[in-house]
Amino acid sequence: MHTLRRGFLAGVLASLVLALLDFVTDGAPGNGFPGVLRWFGLTVADPTLSRWVGLLLLLVLGGAFGLLFGALQRGKLMTTGRALLTGLAHGVLWWLLLEVVLASITNHTPAPINLNFANFLSSFPLAVLFGILLGAIFMQWQGYYGSRQRS
Amino acid sequence: MSISSSAHKPQGAAATASQEGVMAPPITLSERSSTGLALLRILVGYLWFQQLFWKLPPTFAGLYSYVVRESQHAILPGYGTLLQHTFLAGCPSLSSPKGCTAFVPLAACVWSAELLVAISLLFGLFTRFGALLATVLSVQLYVGLAYTEWIWTYGMLVLLALVFVAVPAGRRLGVDLWLTPRLEAAGQHHRLARIASWFV
Numbered sequence: 647m648h649t650l651r652r653g654f655l656a657g658v659l660a661s662l663v664l665a666l667l668d669f670v671t672d673g674a675p676g677n678g679f680p681g682v683l684r685w686f687g688l689t690v691a692d693p694t695l696s697r698w699v700g701l702l703l704l705l706v707l708g709g710a711f712g713l714l715f716g717a718l719q720r721g722k723l724m725t726t727g728r729a730l731l732t733g734l735a736h737g738v739l740w741w742l743l744l745e746v747v748l749a750s751i752t753n754h755t756p757a758p759i760n761l762n763f764a765n766f767l768s769s770f771p772l773a774v775l776f777g778i779l780l781g782a783i784f785m786q787w788q789g790y791y792g793s794r795q796r797s
Numbered sequence: 798m799s800i801s802s803s804a805h806k807p808q809g810a811a812a813t814a815s816q817e818g819v820m821a822p823p824i825t826l827s828e829r830s831s832t833g834l835a836l837l838r839i840l841v842g843y844l845w846f847q848q849l850f851w852k853l854p855p856t857f858a859g860l861y862s863y864v865v866r867e868s869q870h871a872i873l874p875g876y877g878t879l880l881q882h883t884f885l886a887g888c889p890s891l892s893s894p895k896g897c898t899a900f901v902p903l904a905a906c907v908w909s910a911e912l913l914v915a916i917s918l919l920f921g922l923f924t925r926f927g928a929l930l931a932t933v934l935s936v937q938l939y940v941g942l943a944y945t946e947w948i949w950t951y952g953m954l955v956l957l958a959l960v961f962v963a964v965p966a967g968r969r970l971g972v973d974l975w976l977t978p979r980l981e982a983a984g985q986h987h988r989l990a991r992i993a994s995w996f997v
Contacts, residue, residue, distance in 0.1 A: 663836065663839060663970075666836075666840065667839075667840065667843045670840050670843055670844055670847075671843075671847055672847070726974055726975045727975050730972060730974070730975055763853070763854070764850065764853055767849065767850070767853075768850065771846065771915075771916065771919065774920070775839070775919050775920065778920055778921075778970075778971070778972065779839075779970055782921075782969070782970045782971065782974055783970065785974070786828075786832070786969065786970075786974075
């Protein structure tokens with residue numbers, strides 16, 4: 647499997663796991679998806695449509711980060727440690743870019759970085775989780791497809 | 798099980814057939830099952846993570862009413878008294894933690910333990926340790942709150958945590974994927990690494 651495609655699919659799956667988290671929260675499932683739209687300053691009036699568009703955008707973003715992950719590997723075999731570390735770096739980048747900078751700009755906050763403890767706690771670990779999942783899924787597929795190619 | 802048919806087989810085969818009869822067949826988790834369990838681990842970790850937000854530091858005020866309830870309805874005799882002399886020591890009111898001497902430091906311990914469980918299960922980092930800690934916390938909730946709500950919900954929480962003590966669910970989609978072979982290799986020479994390898 648080509649590295650880019652594997653990265654893309656790993657990114658989509660990792661963001662799908664993030665989306666799944668919204669189904670074990672209190673309240674109606676999918677309520678967190680419109681938050682993805684708010685990173686870009688978008689709002690959709692219809693709540694159902696807003697959830698679906700938010701989910702789609704989350705998957706697209708996951709795929710984009712996965713593509714970046716795949717592109718950085720340049721077709722080389724990765725060790726587990728390197729996959730997880732690179733994934734972690736992608737998670738931190740996700741948090742900085744989307745949850746901090748972009749969200750601050752589109753919400754027109756006076757400071758570019760507007761964080762309190764609760765905001766940090768609700769966003770940073772999940773962004774890191776995305777990164778770890780991206781690296782781990784990419785790594786597990788590498789082992790799977792590597793062994794299939796060898797046999 | 799039949800051993801009569803093995804009389805016509807070579808001795809080795811007869812022994813194998815006999816072993817098949819008396820020994821339980823080994824269980825091997827497939828890659829899909831392991832990954833599925835890892836996904837469940839993440840979802841359970843998120844449940845713990847989400848419950849951090851209604852009792853945030855520095856006051857941990859959300860926890861107070863639950864500790865009061867535990868002190869009044871615990872299923873173990875003496876547990877309520879223990880809570881009254883630790884968490885609720887010196888508390889002038891049952892509606893607010895203001896004035897309590899030990900509530901904030903002890904609540905900080907509970908909150909930190911729950912944060913550890915969430916991090917451990919979400920990231921698959923020393924997952925079995927996290928699950929063990931989750932079991933202890935769940936048992937505590939069961940003892941303190943089971944009479945105030947549906948008993949089985951807290952019982953299920955204990956059982957769910959025990960599943961992840963039993964199954965190494967962090968070795969897929971988690972950091973334990975990287976830690977396990979290293980700790981096992983180091984465990985052949987270092988006792989501490991061997992002990993740490995029990996928790997991945």
